Amino acid sequence: ADPNNGTVPTPLTNYLDTQYFGEISIGSPAQMFNVVFDTGSANLWVPSQRCSPFSTACFTHNRYDSSQSHTHVENGTGFSINYASGTIRGFLSEDVVVVGGLPVVQVFAEATSLSAMPFIFAKFDGVLGMGYPNVAIDGITPVFDRIMSQHVLKEEVFSIYYNRDPKHSPGGELLLGGSDPNYYIGNFNYLETREMGKWEVTMKGVSVGVETMFCAEGCTAVIDTGSSYITGPASSVSRLMKTIGAQLDETGYKVNCDTVKMLPSVTFQLGGQEYSLTHEDYIIWQSQIEGDVCTVTFRGLDVPPPTGPIWILGANFIARYYTEFDRRNNRIGFATAV
């Protein structure tokens, strides 16, 4: 009998409120990797033992060695991902992947080259995409789909908790098969996914204080567990930042820490509900030697049509609103995180 009654938890580590990752294993005997469970993509990749010694980002992370796994199956098809923020190149392999104790035979990519930017900043080794199959590169069946076809989950959903308070463990939790009442209060509000096969919804407006400043005529919001911040069209975000008195410098938008307590809430209108973030949710306050630095966790990002223009709601949004991703009903549920 399953001790978790059809639900499978994976504890997550919170690194600086910007990277949340959990441990999986690949191969027999198990080779351990830290991966971001990323609803914005649908492939699994980890660094390869065969990555070039000049790929620093590869060398500073755990690497998969197929020669050490007796369940490895050769594939060899080329693979590459062009992120907005970087590129990975490699080839496909097949092996047993274990997530939360659940084994699946999985086709994944061994990365032989990882662009230094941004992967040298990554505390995680790789990415486990939790997106729909039609987002998967090379049409590879994603991990969650392989798990659903085993019919071991109570419900065909998964939920994500990102803990903002790094002093308390766990830094978060991925729960396969349900939602974890330990991590939310109140009821879920559900929104239909906008387009079959993407974790995105229709947003009805973005307000600063009481004024709806953006997206009044409706726009797309991507719920992306693999993004650290909230991004929106660059012109909108720059107007939003100006309203709160934030200045853009080379590492993002900053505000004077003295003004943080007076900053207005930013509210996202999703499915007839209002989801507000206070300065506690959208400011990262770092005490540094040369003084305190207060970073605003919003970024301008122009995604070209037809995908864009879009808003991306990332880790800072999910840390406030516990999120359930429902593949059975193609909907996303939000509840107030504890």
Ligand SMILES: CC(C)(C)OC(=O)N[C@@H]1CNC[C@H](C(=O)N(Cc2cccc(Cl)c2Cl)C2CC2)C1
């Ligand atoms: C089109 C397609 C390729 C599917 O798009 C995506 O895959 N889009 C992904 C959507 N989710 C965020 C992904 C991303 O930006 N990173 C990089 C990253 C994020 C946070 C912090 C760090 Cl350090 C890093 Cl390196 C991957 C780690 C998740 C891109």
